[in-house]
Amino acid sequence: MSDTESPTVDNGVNVEALVGARQALTDAPEAAAFTFKASCQWINGTHSRTTIDTFFGLGQDHERPRPHAIDGDHPEVFASEDLGATPAEIVLAGLASCLTAGVATVASYRGVKLRSVRADLEGAADLQGILGIDPDVRNGFSNVTVTFHIDADASRADLEAIVAQSQKRSAVFDMLVNPTSVQVRVA
Amino acid sequence: MYATVVVVGAGQAGLAMSAELTSRSIDHVVLERGAVAQAWRTQRWDSLRLLTPNWMSGLPGHPYDGDDPDGFETAVETADRICRYAAAIDAPVRVGQTVLSLQAPVGAESAGLGRFEVETVEGRWTCDAVVAATGAAGAPRRPAWADALPSSIEQVAARDYRRPEQLPEGPVLVVGASSSGVQIADELARAGRPVTLSVGEHVRVPRTYRGVDIYRWLDAIGQLDERWDAADDIERVRRLPSFQLIGTPERRNVDLNALQAVGVALVGKAMALDGQRLLCSGGLVREVASADLKANRLLRRIDEHIEGDSAGPTPLDPARELEPTQLGPVPTEIDVRRLAAVVWATGYRPAFDWIDPAAFDRRGRVRHDGGVAAVPGLYLLGLPTLRRRRSTLISGAGPDAADLATHLHAGLASRC
Numbered sequence: 001m002s003d004t005e006s007p008t009v010d011n012g013v014n015v016e017a018l019v020g021a022r023q024a025l026t027d028a029p030e031a032a033a034f035t036f037k038a039s040c041q042w043i044n045g046t047h048s049r050t051t052i053d054t055f056f057g058l059g060q061d062h063e064r065p066r067p068h069a070i071d072g073d074h075p076e077v078f079a080s081e082d083l084g085a086t087p088a089e090i091v092l093a094g095l096a097s098c099l100t101a102g103v104a105t106v107a108s109y110r111g112v113k114l115r116s117v118r119a120d121l122e123g124a125a126d127l128q129g130i131l132g133i134d135p136d137v138r139n140g141f142s143n144v145t146v147t148f149h150i151d152a153d154a155s156r157a158d159l160e161a162i163v164a165q166s167q168k169r170s171a172v173f174d175m176l177v178n179p180t181s182v183q184v185r186v187a
Numbered sequence: 188m189y190a191t192v193v194v195v196g197a198g199q200a201g202l203a204m205s206a207e208l209t210s211r212s213i214d215h216v217v218l219e220r221g222a223v224a225q226a227w228r229t230q231r232w233d234s235l236r237l238l239t240p241n242w243m244s245g246l247p248g249h250p251y252d253g254d255d256p257d258g259f260e261t262a263v264e265t266a267d268r269i270c271r272y273a274a275a276i277d278a279p280v281r282v283g284q285t286v287l288s289l290q291a292p293v294g295a296e297s298a299g300l301g302r303f304e305v306e307t308v309e310g311r312w313t314c315d316a317v318v319a320a321t322g323a324a325g326a327p328r329r330p331a332w333a334d335a336l337p338s339s340i341e342q343v344a345a346r347d348y349r350r351p352e353q354l355p356e357g358p359v360l361v362v363g364a365s366s367s368g369v370q371i372a373d374e375l376a377r378a379g380r381p382v383t384l385s386v387g388e389h390v391r392v393p394r395t396y397r398g399v400d401i402y403r404w405l406d407a408i409g410q411l412d413e414r415w416d417a418a419d420d421i422e423r424v425r426r427l428p429s430f431q432l433i434g435t436p437e438r439r440n441v442d443l444n445a446l447q448a449v450g451v452a453l454v455g456k457a458m459a460l461d462g463q464r465l466l467c468s469g470g471l472v473r474e475v476a477s478a479d480l481k482a483n484r485l486l487r488r489i490d491e492h493i494e495g496d497s498a499g500p501t502p503l504d505p506a507r508e509l510e511p512t513q514l515g516p517v518p519t520e521i522d523v524r525r526l527a528a529v530v531w532a533t534g535y536r537p538a539f540d541w542i543d544p545a546a547f548d549r550r551g552r553v554r555h556d557g558g559v560a561a562v563p564g565l566y567l568l569g570l571p572t573l574r575r576r577r578s579t580l581i582s583g584a585g586p587d588a589a590d591l592a593t594h595l596h597a598g599l600a601s602r603c
Contacts, residue, residue, distance in 0.1 A: 160476065161480050164476050165477075167470070168473070
């Protein structure tokens with residue numbers, strides 16, 4: 001499969017703009033330094049709301065047309081009110097959206113028209129970790145599985161290659177599978 | 188001292204260039220830090236054989252003439268053959284001439300006039316053109332956290348590894364699953380060592396396909412002759428790890444299935460050291476899936492070639508898919524306190540620190556197009572996919588040297 005074939009399909013991805021951006025950021029690497037931001041407000045109990053609005057990139061701050069809000073909470077089995085997804089589920093959502101966007105982008109680049117794409121995710125967690133019962137059990141997911149259901153005019157091998165490439169270029173996949181330096185402090 | 192051209196490095200690349208210059212009556216000298224074919228004698232492990240079969244490991248004008256064309260030569264045999272080649276072409280080699288610095292002509296980029304100054308441990312050469320043929324394996328790459336490993340762990344770069352007994356008793360971590368990494372992991376495991384192999388991006392190919400050596404097919408389908416200027420993304424091609432192959436008489440595989448069968452444990456790419464914990468990527472499943480897909484894609488390309496080529500070898504084994512790489516549960520961390528040794532098979536960068544800083548881009552790479560440097564009169568030779576996929580194979584030295592000698596000759600002529 002050649003990546004130079006001009007795409008003739010429309011999955012709603014602006015491939016030309018992405019190719020242009022890649023070239024522009026190759027020539028001006030300082031513009032590629034982005035900072036993404038989120039601001040979380042505690043509401044009550046385990047319920048909080050994260051607002052996502054501005055980010056920095058291409059040498060300047062960017063404001064969105066409207067902010068995005070994500071509610072987080074814990075389910076009723078943890079004696080919470082379930083007013084939002086659990087933060088661990090929001091991580092799954094981040095991974096799913098990142099990989100799915102990647103599938104659409106790579107498919108468009110490779111000239112594959114997508115009819116439908118669905119990703120089902122499961123994250124296995126042993127709560128003996130976060131509850132401090134067993135120090136040998138980690139807090140986070142012990143394993144995450146992502147299963148893609150894709151309807152498109154492409155062979156299974158081509159679809160597997162698209163899914164593999166979407167992982168190769170995924171920010172959230174990288175953050176989950178590789179260690180990331182995180183600093184938490186009190187202002 | 189003056190020579191029209193100074194070639195730095197007397198391996199297969201530098202010598203092939205010498206032959207091309209001689210055939211064009213261009214006066215030159217080949218400066219070699221040690222002896223001819225030095226790296227082949229001093230930077231290879233004892234059991235190493237070439238990955239390429241002998242029939243395709245000839246030197247320009249000197250095809251393989253032994254009695255085992257399908258065999259795999261040892262590193263010492265290769266070194267001996269390169270020495271005989273140097274004598275046969277009467278290459279003007281000056282041994283023991285480590286080059287300390289290369290100064291490009293002032294204003295070199297625009298004018299292309301003036302002369303280079305090459306300083307060696309024994310003197311100074313002035314010349315009109317320079318060919319850097321010191322090879323791709325100048326300095327081993329190691330991650331920054333290597334220095335933070337406990338001092339009790341013996342650390343060895345693949346090119347300094349010789350044999351299992353060289354390493355202290357106990358578990359060994361081999362980092363990198365390219366050709367060197369898988370061969371060393373295989374040898375250590377067969378010697379009874381507990382071996383863990385850290386696997387990032389890797390290139391799986393079977394030693395034989397349909398009963399024929401893989402290099403016979405790679406040659407036949409033209410893959411080895413794919414040009415640098417026809418690649419979709421040449422940087423990516425140049426960064427590709429070497430094939431997971433070993434040259435043995437029985438033509439066995441050293442892919443991840445074969446390694447696990449001899450007891451090698453796998454982890455993902457080693458990413459960071461956190462105290463005593465070496466954190467490894469959880470992305471190994473993806474790396475393996477990707478390598479399997481690409482390997483099978485290559486086999487389909489070979490099948491298509493066979494279908495369209497009635498003159499090829501017959502009879503052939505049936506077409507097949509590779510056995511999928513099997514992975515059990517893969518740990519994402521290693522307690523480094525239990526390691527006796529780490530072998531770094533994490534690749535190399537060319538050692539070009541002697542070259543004029545004017546020749547480099549902002550990321551510290553010599554700016555060049557297919558070996559023709561941005562500084563006029565400077566040439567590079569013997570780097571991955573410099574001008575074709577086979578550039579770093581012995582059989583790539585000749586065609587690359589011929590191309591660059593033609594360019595160099597034209598450049599000299601235009602100055603007169």
